[in-house]
Structures are given as structure tokens and as C-alpha cells.
Amino acid sequence: MSVPDPRDVPWKELRALAHEATARSYAPYSRVLVGAAGLTAANTYVVGSNVENASYGLTLCAECSLVSDLVRQGGGRLTALAVVAGDGEPLAPCGRCRQVLFEHAGDSLLIDQGEHRAALTLGELLPHAFGPSDLPTRSTP
Secondary structure (H helix, E strand, O other), X not given: OOOOOHHHOOHHHHHHHHHHHHOOOEOXXXXXXXXXXXXXXXXXXXXXXXXXXXXXXXXXXXXXXXHHHHHHOOOOOEEEEEEEEOOOOEOOOOHHHHHHHHHHHOOOOEEOOOOOOOOEEHHHHOOOOOOHHHHHHHOXX
């Protein structure tokens, strides 16, 4: 899969979609609203919102919700991602979400860091990730 040039990614639109998604967050405990918006290799958009749970470990991050939207729309590969809080400012995906995103994007996923900062790749945020290609070489015969 080819990596998009970060200058060709509609970052402002992704940030706006992510910010809109914060309005659909369910965050009665932390009160931290989070939205995520992604661009796929097919140039479609996917979005997600965080969904908290009284049993904190069951909380779903916005990025997990976004991956669910990706699968719901028929799958594909993510190429770019923006994650923002309710104030519209960027957030970096947590460790769990980095692993979930790796499954659906690989290490070349571009991650927005804000208007005046260069995008990072998922490979920079999650070096040496374990993924589907590791399973055949790591399983016991």
C-alpha cells in the first residue's frame, strides 16, 4: 500500500470530523470527550467517539469506535487519522489503540499532531509492533 503524502491529507476536514464526533461521546465519568476521524485508502471517512463504562476497563476509546466504523463500512486500510478532545486539540492514541490501529493500518498510518506540527507515523509511535504477519512465524507447530 502506498503511503499518502502528508501534504495531500485533508487534515482540517479530519480534525473537524473528529471534533464533531466528540459531541457523540459518552463520557459521564471522566467528562473527557474524544473523537477520531480517519481516511481510508479508498478515500472514505470513518469516525468514532469514546464510550465510557462504569467498569473503567470496559471503556472504548474513540479509535476503537473508529475501527468498528471501518469494519461496519466494509473494511479497508486506514491511511490517516486525527484524534481530538472536546476542545478540538489533538490527542495521541493510547497504547491499546495503537495496537488496534496497527491491525487496520500498519506502521505507515499518518497521525495528526496539530495544525503546526508534522504528522507522525504509527511506526514512530509503536515501533516493532506485533501484527498479523508475526503469527505464522511465532505459532507452535
